[in-house]
Amino acid sequence: MTKENWQRLPGCHQKADNLDIILVCDGAASVGQVGHEVGVKLTKVMPQEFRLCCLAAIAAGSKLHLELAQKAKKLIAINGCGNKCVTKILEQRGMKPTYEFNIVEEDVEKVPTLDFDEADVDRIATKIAQTIAKG
Ligand code: SF4
Structure with a gap:
């Protein structure tokens, strides 16, 4: 795909109040x-609803990113394991996620690899979208 054909997403800092922000x-x-892939998938498939944003910028104290997290329609934390790093970063910044998910509790084993099963991504992305749609 050429750069001209890249999918353009709504600016998360401009549109956060209308978006479910995923960290x-x-x-x-x-x-x-x-x-990570679940966040990418939800953002690409439903860009008017979900938007993956920069957790590292929130951890670093970026004013712009702290503001967007504070005004997000919903704040969705997707942690990898029981260390819950996303949730802890938000707590350190005085915020609580609206929804919190933990991939290791979704039938995915924590293995020291960067490889993963695409079927797990599809299954968990669907579950998260359905959970949030139900409110
Ligand atoms: S320790 Fe667990 S929650 Fe923290 S970054 Fe690693 S996988 Fe994610």
């Missing part, structure tokens, strides 16, 4: 990579 840990293990 993933992107951990360097199977579960972190599944969580």
Whole structure:
């Protein structure tokens, strides 16, 4: 795909109040990579609803990113494992996620690899979208 054909997403800092903002840990293990791909999939398939945003910028204290997290329609934390790094970063910044998911509790083993099963991504992305749609 050429750059001209790249999918353009709504600016998360401009549209956060109309978006469910997704934060993933992107951990360097199977579960972190599944969580990252789930965030990518939800953003690409439903860009008017979901938007993956920069957890590292929130951790770093970026004013712009802290503001967008605070005004998000919903704040969705996708943790890889029981360390819950996304949730802890939000707590350190005085925020709580609206929804919290943990990939290791979704039948995905934490393995020291960057490989993952696409079927797990599809299954968990569908579950998260359905859970949030139900409110
Ligand atoms: S939540 Fe688990 S997988 Fe994700 S960054 Fe933290 S330790 Fe790594």
